Amino acid sequence: SQKIEQNSEALNIQEGKTATLTCNYTNYSPAYLQWYRQDPGRGPVFLLLIRENEKEKRKERLKVTFDTTLKQSLFHITASQPADSATYLCALGGQGSSYKLIFGSGTRLLVRP
Protein backbone atom coordinates (compact mmCIF):
# COMPACT_ATOMS: atom_id res chain seq x y z
CA SER A 1 0.00 0.00 0.00
CA GLN A 2 1.01 3.60 -0.50
CA LYS A 3 2.98 5.03 2.37
CA ILE A 4 4.37 8.46 3.15
CA GLU A 5 6.77 8.89 6.05
CA GLN A 6 7.71 12.07 7.79
CA ASN A 7 9.71 12.19 10.98
CA SER A 8 7.15 12.05 13.77
CA GLU A 9 9.55 13.52 16.28
CA ALA A 10 9.65 17.28 16.56
CA LEU A 11 12.63 19.06 15.07
CA ASN A 12 14.03 21.54 17.56
CA ILE A 13 16.55 24.07 16.23
CA GLN A 14 18.09 27.39 17.12
CA GLU A 15 16.95 30.56 15.41
CA GLY A 16 19.09 31.38 12.39
CA LYS A 17 19.93 27.77 11.60
CA THR A 18 18.66 25.81 8.62
CA ALA A 19 15.83 23.39 9.24
CA THR A 20 15.70 20.28 7.07
CA LEU A 21 12.60 18.10 6.98
CA THR A 22 12.33 14.77 5.19
CA CYS A 23 9.51 13.10 3.30
CA ASN A 24 9.91 9.53 2.09
CA TYR A 25 7.37 7.53 0.16
CA THR A 26 6.83 3.98 -1.12
CA ASN A 27 4.51 2.29 -3.59
CA TYR A 28 3.67 5.54 -5.31
CA SER A 29 4.71 7.37 -8.46
CA PRO A 30 3.67 10.97 -7.93
CA ALA A 31 3.63 13.48 -10.74
CA TYR A 32 4.26 16.20 -8.17
CA LEU A 33 4.86 16.78 -4.51
CA GLN A 34 3.59 19.65 -2.40
CA TRP A 35 4.58 21.04 0.99
CA TYR A 36 2.11 22.67 3.35
CA ARG A 37 2.37 24.43 6.68
CA GLN A 38 -0.22 23.78 9.38
CA ASP A 39 -0.59 25.75 12.59
CA PRO A 40 -2.51 24.30 15.57
CA GLY A 41 -6.26 24.33 15.01
CA ARG A 42 -5.92 25.69 11.49
CA GLY A 43 -6.07 24.28 7.98
CA PRO A 44 -2.92 23.65 5.95
CA VAL A 45 -1.43 26.48 3.93
CA PHE A 46 0.32 25.74 0.63
CA LEU A 47 4.03 26.54 0.47
CA LEU A 48 5.73 24.93 -2.53
CA LEU A 49 5.11 22.49 -5.35
CA ILE A 50 7.75 20.49 -7.19
CA ARG A 51 7.12 18.33 -10.24
CA GLU A 52 8.62 14.90 -10.90
CA ASN A 53 10.94 16.29 -13.57
CA GLU A 54 12.28 19.02 -11.28
CA LYS A 55 15.18 18.49 -8.90
CA GLU A 56 14.93 21.63 -6.83
CA LYS A 57 12.58 24.55 -6.22
CA ARG A 58 13.14 27.71 -4.21
CA LYS A 59 10.91 30.41 -2.77
CA GLU A 60 12.47 33.05 -0.55
CA ARG A 61 13.92 31.15 2.45
CA LEU A 62 12.39 27.85 1.38
CA LYS A 63 13.95 25.15 -0.76
CA VAL A 64 12.54 21.80 -1.80
CA THR A 65 14.33 18.92 -3.50
CA PHE A 66 12.73 15.92 -5.12
CA ASP A 67 14.57 12.66 -5.83
CA THR A 68 12.28 10.19 -7.59
CA THR A 69 14.98 7.50 -7.50
CA LEU A 70 15.30 7.67 -3.74
CA LYS A 71 11.58 8.44 -3.44
CA GLN A 72 12.39 11.31 -1.17
CA SER A 73 11.84 15.03 -0.82
CA LEU A 74 13.77 17.37 1.46
CA PHE A 75 12.33 20.67 2.67
CA HIS A 76 14.74 23.33 3.88
CA ILE A 77 14.07 26.57 5.73
CA THR A 78 17.15 28.76 5.86
CA ALA A 79 17.73 31.46 8.49
CA SER A 80 14.90 29.99 10.52
CA GLN A 81 12.78 32.21 12.77
CA PRO A 82 10.53 31.43 15.75
CA ALA A 83 7.60 32.32 13.48
CA ASP A 84 8.51 29.31 11.34
CA SER A 85 7.46 27.03 14.21
CA ALA A 86 4.60 24.89 12.89
CA THR A 87 3.85 21.44 11.51
CA TYR A 88 4.95 20.85 7.93
CA LEU A 89 3.13 18.35 5.76
CA CYS A 90 4.23 16.80 2.52
CA ALA A 91 1.61 15.64 0.03
CA LEU A 92 1.89 13.53 -3.09
CA GLY A 93 -0.37 13.87 -6.06
CA GLY A 94 -0.94 13.27 -9.71
CA GLN A 95 -0.88 9.50 -9.91
CA GLY A 96 -3.34 8.58 -12.59
CA SER A 97 -6.02 11.09 -13.47
CA SER A 98 -7.01 11.83 -9.91
CA TYR A 99 -6.59 15.25 -8.31
CA LYS A 100 -6.33 13.64 -4.90
CA LEU A 101 -3.45 14.35 -2.56
CA ILE A 102 -2.03 11.85 -0.11
CA PHE A 103 -0.61 13.52 2.97
CA GLY A 104 2.14 12.54 5.34
CA SER A 105 1.51 12.91 9.06
CA GLY A 106 3.75 15.95 9.26
CA THR A 107 6.81 17.02 11.21
CA ARG A 108 6.58 19.63 13.91
CA LEU A 109 9.29 22.27 13.78
CA LEU A 110 10.22 24.30 16.86
CA VAL A 111 12.57 27.23 16.37
CA ARG A 112 14.08 28.52 19.60
CA PRO A 113 14.84 32.24 19.88
Place this chain on the structure above:
Amino acid sequence: GAVVSQHPSRVICKSGTSVKIECRSLDFQATTMFWYRQFPKKSLMLMATSNEGSKATYEQGVEKDKFLINHASLTLSTLTVTSAHPEDSSFYICSARERGVWGNQPQHFGDGTRLSIL
Protein backbone atom coordinates in the same frame (compact mmCIF):
# COMPACT_ATOMS: atom_id res chain seq x y z
CA GLY B 1 -6.86 35.40 -3.20
CA ALA B 2 -8.03 31.77 -3.07
CA VAL B 3 -9.77 31.96 0.28
CA VAL B 4 -11.82 29.06 1.59
CA SER B 5 -14.21 29.68 4.46
CA GLN B 6 -15.39 26.80 6.62
CA HIS B 7 -18.24 27.12 9.09
CA PRO B 8 -18.75 26.48 11.93
CA SER B 9 -15.28 26.40 13.42
CA ARG B 10 -16.42 24.42 16.43
CA VAL B 11 -19.44 22.32 17.26
CA ILE B 12 -20.34 20.59 20.50
CA CYS B 13 -23.53 18.55 20.46
CA LYS B 14 -25.26 15.55 21.90
CA SER B 15 -25.02 12.05 20.52
CA GLY B 16 -27.61 11.38 17.83
CA THR B 17 -27.58 14.92 16.46
CA SER B 18 -26.89 15.60 12.79
CA VAL B 19 -24.33 18.29 12.10
CA LYS B 20 -23.84 20.24 8.88
CA ILE B 21 -20.51 21.82 7.97
CA GLU B 22 -20.21 24.35 5.15
CA CYS B 23 -17.22 24.96 2.91
CA ARG B 24 -17.23 28.04 0.68
CA SER B 25 -14.75 29.32 -1.85
CA LEU B 26 -14.95 33.09 -1.44
CA ASP B 27 -13.09 34.49 -4.42
CA PHE B 28 -12.90 31.66 -6.91
CA GLN B 29 -15.04 28.92 -8.37
CA ALA B 30 -14.32 25.37 -7.25
CA THR B 31 -15.43 22.47 -9.39
CA THR B 32 -13.84 20.06 -6.93
CA MET B 33 -13.80 20.15 -3.15
CA PHE B 34 -12.29 17.62 -0.80
CA TRP B 35 -13.31 16.64 2.71
CA TYR B 36 -10.68 15.41 5.16
CA ARG B 37 -10.66 14.16 8.70
CA GLN B 38 -7.67 14.67 10.97
CA PHE B 39 -6.90 13.05 14.31
CA PRO B 40 -4.40 14.63 16.73
CA LYS B 41 -0.84 14.43 15.42
CA LYS B 42 -2.03 12.38 12.48
CA SER B 43 -2.22 12.88 8.77
CA LEU B 44 -5.16 14.36 6.91
CA MET B 45 -7.28 11.43 5.78
CA LEU B 46 -9.30 12.03 2.65
CA MET B 47 -12.93 11.12 3.18
CA ALA B 48 -14.47 12.09 -0.13
CA THR B 49 -14.10 14.13 -3.28
CA SER B 50 -17.00 16.43 -4.04
CA ASN B 51 -17.67 17.50 -7.62
CA GLU B 52 -20.13 20.26 -8.43
CA GLY B 53 -23.37 18.92 -9.78
CA SER B 54 -22.58 15.25 -9.31
CA LYS B 55 -22.38 12.65 -6.58
CA ALA B 56 -19.41 12.65 -4.28
CA THR B 57 -16.76 9.95 -4.53
CA TYR B 58 -16.08 8.38 -1.15
CA GLU B 59 -12.84 6.76 -0.06
CA GLN B 60 -12.79 3.15 0.97
CA GLY B 61 -14.17 2.64 4.45
CA VAL B 62 -16.10 5.92 4.59
CA GLU B 63 -19.84 5.46 5.02
CA LYS B 64 -21.63 7.61 2.49
CA ASP B 65 -24.93 7.38 4.40
CA LYS B 66 -23.16 8.62 7.51
CA PHE B 67 -21.29 11.48 5.87
CA LEU B 68 -23.59 13.16 3.36
CA ILE B 69 -21.92 15.51 0.91
CA ASN B 70 -23.65 18.04 -1.29
CA HIS B 71 -21.88 20.27 -3.80
CA ALA B 72 -24.75 22.23 -5.28
CA SER B 73 -22.83 25.23 -6.57
CA LEU B 74 -19.34 26.20 -7.70
CA THR B 75 -18.69 27.92 -4.38
CA LEU B 76 -20.34 25.73 -1.76
CA SER B 77 -20.01 22.17 -0.55
CA THR B 78 -21.56 20.81 2.63
CA LEU B 79 -20.76 17.81 4.78
CA THR B 80 -23.50 16.49 7.05
CA VAL B 81 -22.54 14.05 9.78
CA THR B 82 -25.77 12.19 10.39
CA SER B 83 -26.71 10.81 13.81
CA ALA B 84 -23.30 11.68 15.16
CA HIS B 85 -21.73 9.61 17.92
CA PRO B 86 -18.67 10.21 20.11
CA GLU B 87 -16.45 8.27 17.70
CA ASP B 88 -17.26 10.86 15.03
CA SER B 89 -15.55 13.52 17.12
CA SER B 90 -12.66 14.86 15.10
CA PHE B 91 -11.24 17.79 13.15
CA TYR B 92 -12.88 18.03 9.72
CA ILE B 93 -11.20 20.11 7.03
CA CYS B 94 -12.32 20.98 3.52
CA SER B 95 -10.25 22.10 0.58
CA ALA B 96 -11.03 23.36 -2.89
CA ARG B 97 -9.42 23.25 -6.32
CA GLU B 98 -9.88 26.26 -8.50
CA ARG B 99 -11.92 25.75 -11.65
CA GLY B 100 -9.88 25.49 -14.82
CA VAL B 101 -6.44 24.98 -13.29
CA TRP B 102 -4.08 22.14 -14.08
CA GLY B 103 -4.00 19.08 -11.86
CA ASN B 104 -0.77 19.95 -10.11
CA GLN B 105 -2.07 23.15 -8.57
CA PRO B 106 -2.41 23.41 -4.79
CA GLN B 107 -5.54 22.82 -2.82
CA HIS B 108 -6.85 25.74 -0.79
CA PHE B 109 -7.91 24.73 2.68
CA GLY B 110 -10.49 26.00 5.12
CA ASP B 111 -9.60 26.39 8.79
CA GLY B 112 -11.40 23.26 9.82
CA THR B 113 -14.30 22.36 12.09
CA ARG B 114 -13.69 20.84 15.50
CA LEU B 115 -16.58 18.46 16.12
CA SER B 116 -17.15 17.17 19.64
CA ILE B 117 -19.97 14.71 20.29
CA LEU B 118 -20.95 14.24 23.91
